[in-house]
Amino acid sequence: MLRAGIIGCGGITERRHGPVLASLSDHVKIEALADLAQERTELMGGKLGVATEHLYTNWENMLAQEELDLVHICTPHHLHEPQAIAAMKAGAHVFLEKPIATSLEEVDRMIAVAEQTGRKLTVGHNQLFSSVHRVTMEQIRSGVIGEVFLVRSEGFGSSHVVGRGINQQWRTQTKPGGGGALIDNGYHQVYNAIDYTGSPAVRVYARIGRHVHDIQVEDTALVLIEHASGATTSLQVGWSALAGAVGVNEILGTKGQIRFGGGETPVSVWRKDTGKWTQPIVEAEGPDELGFPVVVRHFIDAIENNGEVPVSGAEGRHILATVLAAYESGRSGQSVKVDTYE
Numbered sequence: 200m201l202r203a204g205i206i207g208c209g210g211i212t213e214r215r216h217g218p219v220l221a222s223l224s225d226h227v228k229i230e231a232l233a234d235l236a237q238e239r240t241e242l243m244g245g246k247l248g249v250a251t252e253h254l255y256t257n258w259e260n261m262l263a264q265e266e267l268d269l270v271h272i273c274t275p276h277h278l279h280e281p282q283a284i285a286a287m288k289a290g291a292h293v294f295l296e297k298p299i300a301t302s303l304e305e306v307d308r309m310i311a312v313a314e315q316t317g318r319k320l321t322v323g324h325n326q327l328f329s330s331v332h333r334v335t336m337e338q339i340r341s342g343v344i345g346e347v348f349l350v351r352s353e354g355f356g357s358s359h360v361v362g363r364g365i366n367q368q369w370r371t372q373t374k375p376g377g378g379g380a381l382i383d384n385g386y387h388q389v390y391n392a393i394d395y396t397g398s399p400a401v402r403v404y405a406r407i408g409r410h411v412h413d414i415q416v417e418d419t420a421l422v423l424i425e426h427a428s429g430a431t432t433s434l435q436v437g438w439s440a441l442a443g444a445v446g447v448n449e450i451l452g453t454k455g456q457i458r459f460g461g462g463e464t465p466v467s468v469w470r471k472d473t474g475k476w477t478q479p480i481v482e483a484e485g486p487d488e489l490g491f492p493v494v495v496r497h498f499i500d501a502i503e504n505n506g507e508v509p510v511s512g513a514e515g516r517h518i519l520a521t522v523l524a525a526y527e528s529g530r531s532g533q534s535v536k537v538d539t540y541e
């Protein structure tokens with residue numbers, strides 16, 4: 200039985216990490232929780248059955264006093280690196296929420312500590328494990344749409360906190376957020392696009408700005424990604440569509456097209472040879488689930504069987520490098536090669 204701790208008892212822990220770990224009670228016992236805010240540890244301790252003596256307002260005390268095999272880190276982005284390193288040094292494997300960190304130096308230090316300690320490190324690219332993503336990838340890999348040459352990915356909302364009900368002001372601040380809509384939400388779109396094209400990012404051009412909200416970070420980011428295969432991703436993300444926006448996800452191939460989101464049926468596939476749209480069956484997920492149970496289970500299997508982690512530090516590093524290159528392009532007005540960051 201793995202003994203798990205969670206650092207950060209905010210929205211994502213309440214919605215996903217807590218319930219998913221609790222559902223895996225044959226493999227994991229949630230032993231301890233830490234959050235600066237005592238009311239959050241008490242709330243989550245009550246929901247997850249963690250006794251008061253295992254609730255901490257200081258995460259370093261939790262790591263010192265508990266014997267943990269696994270730590271989930273669900274905190275503001277600038278805390279990912281120090282908390283992951285300390286958890287691995289304390290002997291725990293680490294499931295880190297996205298983005299992997301806010302700088303590549305932080306990522307390199309984490310990867311080095313994972314190697315030194317022999318602990319496993321994974322990062323929550325959870326959408327790669329969702330039903331919609333899995334069906335989309337099956338379609339792409341079967342060749343029915345031919346070579347992917349363009350990914351259109353649009354993710355606009357009106358604000359960073361819509362409907363979540365927890366104070367997340369750190370997301371709008373440069374240091375704890377590490378950026379705004381792009382590193383927070385666009386990060387998912389980047390790793391998805393790299394999976395769809397099967398090809399890493401080599402160059403980006405971005406327009407990044409703050410137009411609507413009085414915040415430190417960007418509320419709008421438009422990014423063009425050139426992939427090694429020659430494919431292009433056109434990515435739009437923002438917290439700046441005041442009335443909300445239609446979200447489009449489309450993958451264009453030489454022999455067809457895949458579309459999902461934006462009010463369409465979950466996944467629609469158009470083939471040039473039939474001239475028709477079809478809707479492959481997509482297994483239903485719970486609300487807001489987006490691959491979480493699958494990726495957490497996969498990491499636990501990797502720990503138990505000394506297998507491959509679902510997403511490696513190196514994979515997280517490439518996504519962050521692409522995002523950071525986009526920020527640099529936004530500042531300079533020039534396209535930026537991603538490997539200048541790698």
Ligand SMILES: NC(=O)c1ccc[n+]([C@@H]2O[C@H](COP(=O)([O-])OP(=O)(O)OC[C@H]3O[C@@H](n4cnc5c(N)ncnc54)[C@H](O)[C@@H]3O)[C@@H](O)[C@H]2O)c1
Binds near residue numbers: 206
């Ligand atoms: N994969 C996804 O779909 C997804 C969705 C939402 C959030 N996230 C990620 O999860 C992480 C947390 O986001 P959230 O939405 O839960 O934010 P949140 O603001 O709801 O929760 C963050 C929690 O961290 C706590 N915290 C802050 N500083 C701390 C410290 N020094 N020690 C201990 N706790 C501290 C806060 O008190 C808060 O309870 C971020 O990395 C975010 O990007 C991922």
